[in-house]
Amino acid sequence: MGESVAFTDTERAVVLLIDAHPQVLHSLTHLLRLEPFELHSATCAADALAILASQPVDLVMSAARLPDMDGASLLAHIHQHYPHTVRILLTSETDLTLIIKAINEGEIYRYLSKPWKDEELLLALRQSLAHQHSERERARLEQLIQQQNDALKQLNTTLEKRVASRTSELQQTADMLDLAYEELKHSYATGAEVFSLLANLRLPRAKQTNRQIIELVRTWCVAHGEDCASNRDLTMAAALYNIGKLSWSDSMMASPSDLLHSSDRERYRAYPAQSESLLMTLEPMKDAARLIRHHQERWDGSGFPDHLKGEAIPAGSRLLKLAVDFIELQKGLILERQMNSDEALLYIRKYAGRLYDPLLVEDFVQVCATYLNDVTLGDPNVKVLGTRELEEGMVLARNLNADNGMLLLNAGKVLNLPLVDKLIAFETMEGARYSVFIKEHTEIAAQHP
Known part of the structure; x- marks a missing residue:
């Protein structure tokens, strides 16, 4: 269920529905009849503007095509004259x-999109009004803080003798104002994350990526001591890297990029630039937008959209590509087969120097070990082998499981030739490919003198 909006019976949200087709307005009114809304409707832009001029309206939801003005132009007019009205x-x-x-x-x-899904539309309206309510509350608190600050300044000029006794109180107020200012600077980053969650509604849960990429990028920033500005830019880029995909069909959004047909592949290669164009008008997001534009560039120059090569690719974009590919490989959004985290990192290591910055890859693997809480990923004494590379006397560094989850061998198991042969035979029978984590020979020798 969606988050309810904080409006009482005596303070109902005023919602204006605009569509050229009366039957659409009837369907929407019927859907929203049980919501705590005061509903108004209009079939053209002129009627809608008349309603807006006659009373405050909290939210406007307009169709794209109207008889006297397109919906985008109408919403732009509403934004200019009624900026606090939420627009959908x-x-x-x-x-x-x-x-x-x-x-x-x-x-x-x-x-x-039309036709809409009832639950999705209801959730969108509830979230929109909840966001509006929180913004109004934030503005009210900011005004209250400003009023308190003004009162304190007046008290300071007229009651000099009380300065000493008020010093502590004034310092606490100043700290509160500093905190409020910092919160304002973070509001765009927070808004980007909220919008990424809404964008994810276009995808099945198993294909959603943004939250994991955000957390992985944050883990990198903590590990490398990135400053606040770089942290915010990388986080916003991780949250909105795929905003340019929102105009795609549902099937295209959930398809592996390697399986797209030629026409769809051209749309795929255009999405980083489209994502950038959607964000460039927002001044605080310009740096994040630049990172998004170049996150599909490749180290060898074969990427897109600008075919940048090597260090000409922004450092943040090189990191974002690693994070995006690591998560999307596991979601089946790049190759047809979904990889596990081990296989995704092996893929990234394999293409270091071709797709990825070779100087970042091992640092990224270490960060993934922290992100996944997996000690063996970051252990320099552990290597990953295929079954046909195994030798007698090798020791497993972690459990080996079949694709169906069945435990095949325990960590610490010392391999012998019959066991290796059985493992190869089982792998062939299952049509699988196992990655086996082995302790290095130096460590084995220490354990088996």
């Missing part, structure tokens, strides 16, 4: 230009 675009259009116009000029909270 309801469209059956696939025209990315219209959607970009609504986002850039109308600064819409989000857009929904």
Whole structure:
């Protein structure tokens, strides 16, 4: 269930629905009849603007095509004259230009597609109004803080004799103001993460990536002592790296990129630049947008959109590619087969110097070990072998499980030739490929003199 909006019976949210088709308005009104909303409807932009001029409106949801004005232009007008009204675009259009116009000029909270899913639409409206309520509360608190600050300044000028006794109180107030200012600077990063969660609604749960990529990037920033600005830019880039995919069909969004047909592949190669264009108008996101544009560049210059090579690729983009590929390989969004975390890291190591910055790869593996809480990934005395590379006397560094989860061998097991032969035969029978974590010979020799 969606988060409820903090409106009472005496303070109901005013919602204006705009669509050229009365039957659509009827369907929406029927869907929202049990919500704590005061509903108004209009079939054209002129009627909608008349309603807005006559009373405060909390949220407007407009269709993309209206008889006297397109929805994007209407929402841009509403943004200019009623900036505190939440704006949502309801469209059956696939025209990315219209959607970009609504986002850039109308600064819409989000857009929904026709035909809509009832639960998704209800959740979007509830979240939109909850966000509006929290923003109003934040503004109220900021005004209250400003009023308190002004009162304290006046007290300071008129009651000099009380300065000493008020020093502690004034310091506490100053600290509170500093904290409020820092929170404002972080609001864009927080907003980016919230929007990424909404964007993820387009994907099945098993294909959602943004939250894991955000956490992996944060783990990197902590491990490498990144400053606050770099941390925010990397986090926002991780949250919104795939915003340019939102105009894709559901099937294309969930398909492995290596299996896309030629026409879809061109759209795929355009998404980093489209993601950047959606964010460039927002000043605090310009640096994050640049990282997103180049996160599909490759170390050898074969990437896109600009075919940058080596250190010409921004450092943050090189890191973001590692994080995106590590998670998307496990989600089946790059190759048809979903990899586990071990296989994804082996893939990244294999293509170091071709797809990835070779100087970042091992540091990234160490961070993944921290992120996954897996000691063996970061142990320099552990190597990963295929079954046909195993030799008698080798010692397993971790448990070996079959693809179905069945335990085959325990960590610490000393291999012999019959056991290796049986393992190869079982792998062949199952049609699998096992990655076996082995302790280095130096450690084996110490254990078996």
